[in-house]
Amino acid sequence: MRNLGLIINREYMARVKNRTFIVMTFLSPLIFVGMILLIAYLSMLNSTDQKIIGIHDESGKFVMEFKDGEQVQFLDYSARSLDMARQEVLDNEYYGLIHISEIDAVTGKPKQIEFFGKETPGFGTVENIEKTISDKLTREQLIAKGIDVSEIDKARASVNVEIQNFSGERSSKMSNYIKMFFGGAAGYLLMMFIIIYGNMVMRSVIEEKTNRIIEIIVSSVKPFKLLLGKVLGTSLAGLTQFSIWVILGTVLLFGISSFLGIDPGSVQTPATQVVSEAAQPEINQLVIDILKLPYASLIGFFLVYFMGGYFLYSAIYAAIGAAVDSETDTQQFMFPVILPLILGIYVGFFSVVENPHGTVSTIFSIIPLTSPIVMLMRIPFGVPWWEIAVSICVLIATNFAVLWLSAKIYRVGILMYGKKPSYKELYKWLKY
Structure with a gap:
């Protein structure tokens, strides 16, 4: 365990002390907030233009x-x-x-x-x-x-359907748009983080392999501990960066928008346009629905699925990095890795939004390769606790299985040079 702690500390410090990591940690919120304010500003200009x-x-x-x-x-x-x-x-x-x-x-x-x-x-x-x-x-x-x-105009009747569940809790007709926005944002952010930090793990493995440093390290540390340490260290660095982004982004968004007099909420989307046309009671109910969203659950489960999804894909990325000699050689293995993430996003936006409790949404929120994204999109709509428990348990079990399989590839691949392996050879490595 002492060696594992040293590896985690080494990987974490190597990431957070990296100049690029420091620059992007503090520059990314500025870029992100700048884009939001630019879009809001352009939207305000566009709304004042008369045709x-x-x-x-x-x-x-x-x-x-x-x-x-x-x-x-x-x-x-x-x-x-x-x-x-x-x-x-x-x-x-x-x-x-x-x-x-x-x-x-x-x-x-x-x-x-x-x-x-x-x-x-x-x-x-x-x-x-x-x-x-x-x-x-x-x-x-x-x-x-x-x-x-x-007479036809006089006979027109306006009907307003009030929505509430069987326990008497009311909601607005626009509440699904709000849930879709928060769930979709969480799922999309998770996908981006998995890709960014997964690639970071892969590059780290390739760098150590090409520098022949790995030959010295494996003489005193088992490959499984080395792989686990890399994944844990990089994930902690990712969580650190994400926390800084959230804090800085929030402060910058409200600070700069107040200073410039720009309202980020002025960005017009189909949802906001519908809201602006709604009656005042409906808008009031919509505000109540926003305040009633399970923010604690969203943040808590985002961290759980971030760690679970990141561990799962980072182990795969590390195995790919160990199997090749350069980043160029990774392209043949990347599509099967990216495909489940893309599939999760499409299922989320086309199935979860339409029917969050349907068969397709439920199945893909349990399949471990897509569950981190799809389940996060479903949570704002209300998911039974047992489905979340099953999803997390399956994800954890799959993490151990994939870590074990990746460690077997990692053990052989880190000492292989000058040959680009095929899928058939990777399968043979699993038998060693």
């Missing part, structure tokens, strides 16, 4: 239906010819021109509706144009059939 759109309505029915808003202004060019309208919009560098042709006598619809612009218009712009024209045509057809449109 000017010309309208050339040959039918004369729709031009008055387009109403000016905070971000869009409509100009009537119907009195000019189409060519003159297009040229004037182009010369003034307006956003675009809507051309509505004459009404077809048979269908009662414009023969052609076009949008001219330097660039392809956004989805929201096109949808707004289509909706405006469609609503006008629908009302005209209803009136033509003798239907009183005003």
